[in-house]
Amino acid sequence: MKKMTPILNQVLDDIVPRESDRKKIETLSQELKKKLVIECEKAGIVATIGIEGSIAKDTWLLDDPDIDIFIRLPLTITRENFDEDILTIAKKATKGYRQVQRYAEHPYLEAFINDVRVNIVPCYQVDIGNWKSATDRTPYHSKYVRKHLNQGLKNQVRLLKKFFKGINVYGAEIKTGGFSGYLCELLILHYNSFIKTLEAFSNYKKPVIIDLKNFYKDKKVDSFLLFSDPLIVIDPVDKNRNVASALTSEKLYELVGAARAFLREPNKDFFFPKKIKIFSMDTLLSKFENRGSSILFIQLNNIRAVPDVLWGQLFKTQKSLIKLLKNNDFKILQNAIWTDEKSLTVFIIEVETHILPKIKQHFGPPLEFNEQSIAFLLKYVKNTSVVSGPFIQNNRWTILLNRIYQNAISLLEEKLLTDNKNIRFPKLISEAIKENFRILIDNEIATLYQNNSDFAAFITSFLIGKPS
Amino acid sequence: MKKMTPILNQVLDDIVPRESDRKKIETLSQELKKKLVIECEKAGIVATIGIEGSIAKDTWLLDDPDIDIFIRLPLTITRENFDEDILTIAKKATKGYRQVQRYAEHPYLEAFINDVRVNIVPCYQVDIGNWKSATDRTPYHSKYVRKHLNQGLKNQVRLLKKFFKGINVYGAEIKTGGFSGYLCELLILHYNSFIKTLEAFSNYKKPVIIDLKNFYKDKKVDSFLLFSDPLIVIDPVDKNRNVASALTSEKLYELVGAARAFLREPNKDFFFPKKIKIFSMDTLLSKFENRGSSILFIQLNNIRAVPDVLWGQLFKTQKSLIKLLKNNDFKILQNAIWTDEKSLTVFIIEVETHILPKIKQHFGPPLEFNEQSIAFLLKYVKNTSVVSGPFIQNNRWTILLNRIYQNAISLLEEKLLTDNKNIRFPKLISEAIKENFRILIDNEIATLYQNNSDFAAFITSFLIGKPS
Structure with missing residues (x-):
């Protein structure tokens, strides 16, 4: 523990806001609050405007001074107004600055004022426990933390x-x-x-x-x-x-x-991880060459959704893709998702090999199960994909048969292209697939890697083996 | 069941001995019995000679009239004499005919007289339950069956x-x-x-x-x-x-x-299975070509042992070979043993592929196990066979590493050649391996196939998928 204290002190030096920093943020917060009060009055909405989050609790980091301003509304405001009127008010109050409409449980506004991110969020002014929306608890959270x-x-x-x-x-x-x-x-x-x-x-x-x-x-x-x-x-x-x-x-x-x-x-x-040094193109190509696995890249374009919805659907899709590959005997080594949350999304799945042997073993029922055994025999005795058998192995009917999918790429292409029972994708993904998709393998990703440094950093880290 | 009775009657026509057949076998049996009585007397051994087995019980098949003659000895005969003197007596009694010395629990003599196989077997004349050797029960078996x-x-x-x-x-x-x-x-x-x-x-x-x-x-x-x-x-x-x-x-x-x-x-x-039609060389080669698997043939020469000992050791060896391949991720589809019980033995193991991907996943302990996790990390953090990781997957430390054995043939060659802890072979097999072995794959077996029609029939049936 000798080294611990100096290290933590050094870190604190870098992350604890100084008096001047506090003053700057305090001023900015109060100005915004005033503007919102005025806009609410103009709109005839009786609301309590409060600074919440890490600024209110004095737990913010110097390099990350998010300002969270909550507009606490009376229950007389309908949910529709809650969603729309407040966005309008927030937009007016931050006019002239970069604005991004965000969505968690309900919409809110993200604005960037002098490089400081400001979140303007509506909630209901309710007694503890009588929650009407997901953000209603936040002011109580601030209060609890400030107190303790x-x-x-x-x-x-x-x-x-x-x-x-x-x-x-x-x-x-x-x-x-x-x-x-x-x-x-x-x-x-x-x-x-x-x-x-x-x-x-x-x-x-x-x-x-x-x-x-x-x-x-x-x-x-x-x-x-x-x-x-x-x-x-x-x-x-x-x-x-x-x-x-x-x-x-x-x-x-x-x-x-x-x-x-x-x-x-x-x-x-x-605390301050070193920025990853992106592999040069030569290094990248030799990594693919030497690794001996197959890395599949499933590339989609233009999925439009707020991040939480997008990521929810991406994770579901990833699960389906992996299940599909596993069910067809491909051995998954690693997998990841990269997206710019706009025009480019890439599912990355590394398999031991993307080409499986032509033949596989398929076990039927144990011989004790007479009826199932008959069904198995009837099904396979004249099946043209059967290479050998049915014979008895480990007390079960067994056949050797040709795989339907030897190649992971053909499998993915077919299943992505056709609607089918075996694999279902969430709505947005399904639409994006219909619009356009590509499946690349290993170094076929080179152009994408060259044109997108975020993606390149991600792939570098993936290949090193500590995916983030 | 309509077809059943005529079929069984046809079969019975072919397998039930006629009066003339019975007479022939009866005569042969009695002659042999007499000769053995004489030889025993000459040797000063007081024994009861009896016809046992299917002839005695009238359950023999026309095309397979094995004659089992048992020499029932008093307990005064030592086990050594039992083993050796009786063999000498049996040899004298069947002099001039082809003789094969056999061994089950103890030695006995197999002789071929006019194409009829005769087994001359010693046993002790004991009361029921007081068994001194494995064959002592046989006369009681005959008695029981004859009675019921x-x-x-x-x-x-x-x-x-x-x-x-x-x-x-x-x-x-x-x-x-x-x-x-x-x-x-x-x-x-x-x-x-x-x-x-x-x-x-x-x-x-x-x-x-x-x-x-x-x-x-x-x-x-x-x-x-x-x-x-x-x-x-x-x-x-x-x-x-x-x-x-x-x-x-x-x-x-x-x-x-x-x-x-x-x-x-x-x-x-x-009842009368059709003789297998051996694949022509062209067919054989195209079978290997189209099958898409890898069939490994491990060929040994000159294992000298009586069949029961030989087969016991062959099965043990087969188990070891399969375990070795499985432990190294090779997927076994079928396996078999062929031997002429003299100069040629072939272990046949079909795998999905004999060349595995270069890379594999290796799971360490779950993160909950702190000490094991540290041990895993220490073991692999600087290991040169690690390609990627250690990273966390499914709540466990995980690495991707290069396989030691990608090729089943290299694996087998190395493990057969070196004495090692991982795989042990029974004595006879170990000696045969030291003398000479070959590992062939798929069509490399062609010469052997061409030169040995028994082996060829076996391989044909193996490829069809009903190994016998």
Whole structure:
């Protein structure tokens, strides 16, 4: 632990906002708030405007000062107005700046003011527990954290957030499936320090239940039954909600691995990962050449959807593709998805080989099952794809038969092109496939690699074997 | 069942000995018996000479009139004399005819007189239950069958034996692992007819227990515990012996399949299978070409042993070879052994492909196991065969690494040539390997095929997919 303290101090030096930074953000927030108050009044909407999120809780990172402004609306506002009027108001208040319309459970506006990202989000002003929309809890979250998180712990939250960002497990959106900022704060409230949090995760054993308000004091079992997730952090403002429900076990285990590695050998790189050095074209080609596997790239264009919807459909599609390949005996080694969330999406699936042997073994029923045996024999005795048999092996009817799909590319092409029962894709993906798709293998990806440095960085990291 | 009776009658016409056949065999048997009596007297051995086996029980097949002559010796004869003196006596009695020294539990003599095979076998004259050697039961078997098998049932035994021979499940020696003649007789005594026996086996469900003398009347469980074999036929002359103990489940299930097929569509071919038409060289080569698998032939020479010992060691070796290939990810489709029991033995193993992809996935421990995870990481982090990783997949540490053996032939050659812990061969095989071995693949077997018609017939049948 000798090296630990200086390292953490160095990191804090880089991430804790100074007085001048705070002032700048404070000014910007208050200005925006005023503008929103004015716009609401103009529109005749009675709302409470509040600064929420990491700015309100003083847990923001110097290089990432997101401003979250919540417009708390009375229940008299209908859900339609909630969705549309507020967007109009937000747009007016940030006029002249870059604006992106975003969508989580409902639409909200993202604006960029002097390089600072601002999220303007509507919610209902409700009593605790009477939630009407997904964002209604946020002001209560801010309140809870402000009340319990003392000055010393705020920087521990910052360390944890920065570490999680560095190892790429930060963010509860579907794309990442990681830890939200609020979850980081609750973890520090529970474990009391950055290091103790890492120590806890390095010894992770499923399931971990954190229940700060002791909702389930004498009945841990109930909360365990209620949430089957690998990490359960009961929301202090809503005992029925697991704050960590978006966390995938992949991200959890990546944290476990990283926590162990960091505790064994502390290093600033965990917080500030070195940018990956993209393989040169020569290196790329020789990597494909030497690797001996087959890497399949399924390229789609123009899938238009907000990120959470897009990523939801991408993950579903990935699952279907992998199932299809596995069912046809292809051995999956690694897989990943890369997308610019606009015009280019690439599913990357590495298989041992994309060309399987011509022949395979197919086991029928055990001979004890008379009727099934007869059915099997009737089915295969005159089947032209049968090369050998039916004979008896391991007490079962067995045949050798020619594979229908020897080549993964033919398999994918056929199944992507035809509507069929065996594989179904979500709507957006299905539409994109109909519009255009390409299947590339290994170095056929070279042009794409050359033209897109983000993609190139991703592929480089994929080939090294620590996909992010 | 319309076709059944005429078919069985036709078969019986061909297999039941006529009066003239009986007379011929009877004469031959008596002459031999006399000669043996004389030779025993000469040697000063007091023995009872008796005709046993199918001749004694009148269950022999016309085309297969084996004469079994047993020399029942007093217990005063030592085991050494039993083994050696009796062989000498048997040789003298069959002087001038072809003689083969055989070995089951102890040596015996096989002689061929006018194309009739004669087995001259020593045993001890003991009371029931006081067995001193494995053959001591035989005279009691003959006695039991003679007493219980009525005239009508004898031909049912003949049908069953002939059927078993036709489908290649007849013979209790290790090579076949099938049904002995005595077992056929007991089955008919239990089921009462050939057809009823087939019906019983076509509905086979493990385990079947046949206990003619009701040794285990009220305690079936005991006999089940005593014998874990799939077919249990309690020997009427020895309640501790399962007459079907040599039966392999392969042969049992081959019978189940054949019984069903025969009952569905009775046909003389089951009793008199058509001789396999050996593939021409052109056909053979095109079969290898089109099949798309890899068939490996491991050829050994000069293994000298009596058949039971030889086959025991061959089966053990086959198991080791298959385990070796499986452990290295080769997918076994079919396998077989062919041997002339003298100068040529060939292990035949068909794999999906004999060349595997260069790369494979290797899973380490789940991340929950901290210490094992550290050990895995330490082992592989700097291992040069690792192509990618360690990364986390399915909550486990995972790496992609280069296979040590991509080629089944290199694997086999290396493991056959070097003494090592991973694969051990029985003594005779180990010696034969040291002397000489070859590994051939697919059409490299052509010369052997051309020079040996037995081998060619076997390979033809293997390729068709009903290995015998």
